[in-house]
Amino acid sequence: xxxxxxxxxxxxxxxxxxxxxxxxxxxxxxxxxxxxxxxxxxxxxxxxxxxxxxxxxxxxxxxxxxxxxxxxxxxxxxxxxxxxxxxxxxxxxxxxxxxxxxxxxxxxxxxxxxxxxxxxxxxxxxxxxxxxxxxxxxxxxxxxxxxxxxxxxxxxxxxxxxxxxxxxxxxxxxxxxxxxxxxxxxxxxxxxxxxxxxxxxxxxxxxxxxxxxxxxxxxxxxxxxxxxxxxxxxxxxxxxxxxxxxxxxxxxxxxxxxxxxxxxxxxxxxxxxxxxxxxxxxxxxxxxxxxxxxxxxxxxxxxxxxxxxxxxxxxxxxxxxxxxxxxxxxxxxxxxxxxxxxxxxxxxxxxxxxxxxxxxxxxxxxxxxxxxxxxxxxxxxxxxxxxxxxxxxxxxxxxxxxxxxxxxxxxxxxxxxxxxxxxxxxxxxxxxxxxxxxxxxxxxxxxxxxxxxxxxxxxxxxxxxxxxxxxxxxxxxxxxxxxxxxxxxxxxxxxxxxxxxxxxxxxxxxxxxxxxxxxxxxxxxxxxxxxxxxxxxxxxxxxxxxxxxxxxxxxxxxxxxxxxxxxxxxxxxxxxxxxxxxxxxxxxxxxxxxxxxxxxxxxxxxxxxx
Amino acid sequence: xxxxxxxxxxxxxxxxxxxxxxxxxxxxxxxxxxxxxxxxxxxxxxxxxxxxxxxxxxxxxxxxxxxxxxxxxxxxxxxxxxxxx
Numbered sequence: 149x150x151x152x153x154x155x156x157x158x159x160x161x162x163x164x165x166x167x168x169x170x171x172x173x174x175x176x177x178x179x180x181x182x183x184x185x186x187x188x189x190x191x192x193x194x195x196x197x198x199x200x201x202x203x204x205x206x207x208x209x210x211x212x213x214x215x216x217x218x219x220x221x222x223x224x225x226x227x228x229x230x231x232x233x234x235x236x237x238x239x240x241x242x243x244x245x246x247x248x249x250x251x252x253x254x255x256x257x258x259x260x261x262x263x264x265x266x267x268x269x270x271x272x273x274x275x276x277x278x279x280x281x282x283x284x285x286x287x288x289x290x291x292x293x294x295x296x297x298x299x300x301x302x303x304x305x306x307x308x309x310x311x312x313x314x315x316x317x318x319x320x321x322x323x324x325x326x327x328x329x330x331x332x333x334x335x336x337x338x339x340x341x342x343x344x345x346x347x348x349x350x351x352x353x354x355x356x357x358x359x360x361x362x363x364x365x366x367x368x369x370x371x372x373x374x375x376x377x378x379x380x381x382x383x384x385x386x387x388x389x390x391x392x393x394x395x396x397x398x399x400x401x402x403x404x405x406x407x408x409x410x411x412x413x414x415x416x417x418x419x420x421x422x423x424x425x426x427x428x429x430x431x432x433x434x435x436x437x438x439x440x441x442x443x444x445x446x447x448x449x450x451x452x453x454x455x456x457x458x459x460x461x462x463x464x465x466x467x468x469x470x471x472x473x474x475x476x477x478x479x480x481x482x483x484x485x486x487x488x489x490x491x492x493x494x495x496x497x498x499x500x501x502x503x504x505x506x507x508x509x510x511x512x513x514x515x516x517x518x519x520x521x522x523x524x525x526x527x528x529x530x531x532x533x534x535x536x537x538x539x540x541x542x543x544x545x546x547x548x549x550x551x552x553x554x555x556x557x558x559x560x561x562x563x564x565x566x567x568x569x570x571x572x573x574x575x576x577x578x579x580x581x582x583x584x585x586x587x588x589x590x591x592x593x594x595x596x597x598x599x600x601x602x603x604x605x606x607x608x609x610x611x612x613x614x615x616x617x618x619x620x621x622x623x624x625x626x627x628x629x630x631x632x633x634x635x636x637x638x639x640x641x642x643x644x645x646x647x648x649x650x651x652x653x654x655x656x657x658x659x660x661x662x663x664x665x666x667x668x669x670x671x672x673x674x675x676x677x678x679x680x681x682x683x684x685x686x687x688x689x690x691x692x693x694x695x696x697x698x699x700x701x702x703x704x705x706x707x708x709x710x711x712x713x714x715x716x717x718x719x720x721x722x723x724x725x726x727x728x729x730x731x732x733x734x735x736x737x738x739x740x741x742x743x744x745x746x747x748x749x750x751x752x753x754x755x756x757x758x
Numbered sequence: 759x760x761x762x763x764x765x766x767x768x769x770x771x772x773x774x775x776x777x778x779x780x781x782x783x784x785x786x787x788x789x790x791x792x793x794x795x796x797x798x799x800x801x802x803x804x805x806x807x808x809x810x811x812x813x814x815x816x817x818x819x820x821x822x823x824x825x826x827x828x829x830x831x832x833x834x835x836x837x838x839x840x841x842x843x
Binding site for chain 1: 774777778780782800801804805808809812813818819820823
């Protein structure tokens with residue numbers, strides 16, 4: 149079951165039985181969420197629990213005492229500290245910010261705004277100091293009443309203006325604090341409509357501020373943010389063609405008669421939808437096509453002079469007569485993503501139903517058949533929610549395009565080693581740098597296939613490991629003659645006596661079979677030896693998605709060891725004796741190591757010291 | 759459309775109370791209230807009112823909710839509201 153198949157009705161009327169059913173699922177990822185309330189939090193927690201369970205998490209919640217969103221973290225943080233949250237959500241609203249009086253001057257307005265900001269900064273600073281975890285902070289909806297009418301938005305005594313100014317200040321703070329995410333209550337409430345937002349009867353009765361449907365919208369947004377934090381946001385929008393991206397059936401009508409451009413209202417509507425898809429692509433969401441058509445006819449549609457989308461915008465193109473779910477599996481494979489990264493949009497309910505039934509991990513929003521509504525429905529699903537926007541994210545589509553170039557270049561070589569040399573690869577392999585920590589945390593949370601242990605770390609945890617004297621934390625960036633692949637590998641080890649336990653080893657599937665893992669091995673081997681470490685200990689913990697790396701340590705030359713008692717089911721253990729280590733990387737130019745290279749003199753010196 | 763009778767309302771309330779109080783197989787009577795029914799706390803009460811509003815498509819005024827003493831009162835209130843629409 150996934151979110152698209154759940155109706156608001158079911159969610160409101162069957163919460164407890166749904167929860168029981170979902171909790172019984174195996175393989176749920178635990179997540180600890182503390183909710184600090186500016187109003188009663190029970191209603192939002194109840195809904196959020198179901199949504200987060202549907203997303204594959206097993207949530208534990210801690211709710212502050214009523215209204216103590218400031219006092220608990222700032223003056224009384226012990227219960228929060230004891231709870232050890234992964235995420236703290238600050239559930240505040242405009243009700244928690246006193247309005248300026250109508251006669252407030254510009255100068256007083258600024259002073260009052262600062263003092264509110266200082267109050268919230270105190271909360272975020274206290275949380276950072278005591279917990280250093282991810283924080284989600286609500287910004288503010290517009291007030292229920294415009295006491296000054298239209299001037300409420302412009303006068304220095306206007307409550308609306310005050311809240312909007314505070315929202316702007318929150319946005320700036322979020323830019324400075326990587327672990328602070330703002331939940332745009334202002335935007336969410338605007339889409340629902342303020343008249344449908346505040347529930348005065350429930351507020352006066354139990355201090356629940358929001359109507360049930362409004363609560364649901366907030367819970368959906370929170371769920372999307374939590375998924376984003378753990379790298380579960382979707383990455384690919386797969387689109388049908390006829391009557392989805394243009395009006396008409398191109399096989400029957402021919403490219404000249406499809407409706408796209410500005411000639412008719414329908415053409416305008418499809419043009420607007422194509423523009424929406426292009427905006428998604430420009431922020432890093434890949435576009436793929438899955439259409440029942442002759443390939444030539446399908447491609448011709450993109451050559452229509454008024455087509456907004458062009459073939460170069462499409463990362464994977466499937467036009468044939470095979471069942472769509474088979475094509476979707478192919479698309480996922482070619483783009484190296486799981487089916488749970490796909491969103492499938494088709495105007496035809498029969499096609500949607502088949503995909504839903506065959507591929508339950510694919511998101512299939514019910515977009516209906518009216519093109520003017522497609523974008524709003526997709527938007528409301530929040531499939532692509534980001535928790536950060538790195539250069540890599542924005543350029544993802546371009547990265548995939550240069551990969552296609554690499555693939556066709558490979559075809560020219562019969563000797564694979566020659567091919568690798570011809571790529572002129574260079575790698576930057578160093579200990580974690582603060583500027584890369586967000587990308588490191590992101591990569592850690594979304595890499596599933598080439599991942600030896602599938603251990604997840606939050607940004608905060610990575611931060612503290614990067615400065616720990618008992619850990620070695622390395623990232624790898626790979627560039628070649630076709631372009632920069634970006635930061636694509638992480639190796640993290642913890643030191644125990646004369647061994648380094650490799651707690652984390654992962655690599656982006658984008659750079660498979662380039663020997664990058666050998667370059668990473670050389671780097672970790674040199675750094676470990678420089679500390680007097682004699683053995684590298686590798687662990688493989690099997691998961692649903694990482695079967696491809698079962699032989700990773702064997703390929704790197706490690707020796708198999710018996711698994712200690714209490715190891716996870718199916719885990720394998722490996723050891724590498726660094727004595728006499730020689731470099732394995734043959735095809736990648738690495739920048740010189742900061743630490744001295746391994747030689748017998750250093751090893752025996754280290755041995756005599758330990 | 760058939761008129762909503764007290765018996766019909768009581769019957770339709772059963773699954774709502776089972777769900778809100780998390781007690782499958784629970785059976786409430788006109789005399790049931792927070793003092794004599796398991797798991798009926800203030801959080802459950804919020805759910806009950808929300809679900810009853812949603813299911814019968816009625817809106818309760820604050821004053822109406824204040825006077826409810828047991829399930830029987832709730833049944834009569836729902837019947838009265840359904841008559842008015």
